[in-house]
Amino acid sequence: MLIKRISILNEFRCTGADCTFNCCRGWKVPIDHDMYMKYLNEKGFFGTLLRCSIEKKDELVAFRSTLHGCPFWGFDHLCTMQKKHGTEYMPAICIQFPRQLYNLAFFCEETLYLACPEAARLFLMRAFENKPFEFTVCEGHVSYKVNTTNDDREFLDYLLKSRDELVSVLKNGARFDSLAIVQYGRDAQNACLAQSPLPSPLEYTSKEQYQINIDKMNTLFYNGFYHPSLRTLSPFLYKLCKKYIRRFGLFRQTNSSVGNKKLTALKESLYEKIPGLDNLLNRYYEYYLYTDFLDTFEDYSFSKHLLYGIAKAHMLWLFLALYAEHKKQLSTDEIAKVIAVYERRAPQIEDALKQL
Ligand code: SF4
Structure with missing residues (x-):
């Protein structure tokens, strides 16, 4: 599998207990189905603790939120589950975060969620130093599943080209909220519905802004x-x-x-x-x-x-x-x-x- 990895992902190191806004806080930590089954079948006190720490609402199974964050977030700002049991009992999302692993069947893209302060800091360093976000490409095996049901390679190639062109439009001075981007999006979507040729972002030049009042x-x-x-x-x-x-x-x-x-x-x-x-x-x-x-x-x-x-x-x-x-x-x-x-x-x- 061809793996494209964004530059700041190669630089990322979790700051652990020094993190300014640990990933165990600020949202619900979802539990994947395999791990949920494992928790349901776990024996002894640990099993009871796990089951008491879970809530199931509609289709979402997650750890209960406490005032403190995830119930397994320790006072030393580290994960007590990881310390005591290793990654074996951690939900997939906790092991993966803040990596965003996107398997498009033809290739994979690996980026970082900016919901992690260290990832956001790496992003800011690049942004302030005006350095590009580049992808390094390598070949390897991936364990994460395919994330799409679409197999239209031609459309995917169009999207890759379109993304590069949108980035070059931004680099050439267009604002992120330029009407040119909005108009391109509308026309590209309409072209998809009408099955007519898809436009290029480079064809759009409006300098007007999309106002958010x-x-x-x-x-x-x-x-x-x-x-x-x-x-x-x-x-x-x-x-x-x-x-x-x-x-x-x-x-x-x-x-x-x-x-x-x-x-x-x-x-x-x-x-x-x-x-x-x-x-x-x-x-x-x-x-x-x-x-x-x-x-x-x-x-x-x-x-x-x-x-x-x-x-x-x-x-x-x-x-x-x-x-x-x-x-x-x-x-x-x-x-x-x-x-x-x-x-x-x-x-x-x-x-x-x-x-x-
Ligand atoms: S938010 Fe990022 S830096 Fe902080 S503990 Fe989680 S992965 Fe590590």
């Missing part, structure tokens, strides 16, 4: 992203959400123009703390293309995937700005932590996209 921001925020359960699930994020509600909740149905002014002022204040903010958001979108754009292979939803990345980058500056209030500057580690915390919740905005 206060109404759209509120749509993204209140339709999935914010939930009162964040109070226990992710207290750090909950505090930032509360700040947003205090500042912008009032403009939910009324007076959008005052809300928009306040939103603009908040972004302006962030430019003072992160002077390279626009470049950072463009690189964030570029990285998103590397990790998520090939999902289009499965559902042909160009618009959804391209728009999700735009919405995600917009909400990122919002949370960076909320965090940065009353601070003079943000360190790379602080930005990395906000990215990691935010990334754990960001997939929840996908549903709200339909309302934009």
Whole structure:
């Protein structure tokens, strides 16, 4: 199997107990079916402990969330299950994280989820130093399963080329939220439906921006992203959400123009703390293309995937700005932590996209 591995994955080392936002916190830790069966059949006190630590809601089996995070997260900030039993009892996701292993049958792509602060830090180093995200290619065996049902190699090759072209559009000065990207997504999707020739992102040149004003921001925020359960699930994020509600909740149905002014002022204040903010958001979108754009292979939803990345980058500056209030500057580690915390919740905005 041909394995393409993104450059920062080769540099990644888990920081363990020194991690600023350990992967045992801020979300539910899902348990795969094989491990769930193993837990159900485990004997003795450990078996009872395992079963008491699990909750099953709808189709999702996960460890119960406590105020502290995963119940197996120790006070020394390490996993007690790994320390006592090795990786043998750990869910697949815990062993794999933060690696994103994507098996497309013709080849595999391995990247890093930015939901890990160390992965986010490596991303930021590349972004700030203006270094490219390159893939190294090797051959080898992989143990992870094929993630797609599509076998249209020609379409996959088109997507790879299209992704490279989208990245080159960004490198040539287009903003991540340029209408050119949105228009390309719409036309490519329509061409798929009509089975007509697919366009190239290079054909689109609009310099206009896709605006996310206060109404759209509120749509993204209140339709999935914010939930009162964040109070226990992710207290750090909950505090930032509360700040947003205090500042912008009032403009939910009324007076959008005052809300928009306040939103603009908040972004302006962030430019003072992160002077390279626009470049950072463009690189964030570029990285998103590397990790998520090939999902289009499965559902042909160009618009959804391209728009999700735009919405995600917009909400990122919002949370960076909320965090940065009353601070003079943000360190790379602080930005990395906000990215990691935010990334754990960001997939929840996908549903709200339909309302934009
Ligand atoms: S979030 Fe990343 S650095 Fe932190 S403990 Fe998990 S894998 Fe390690």
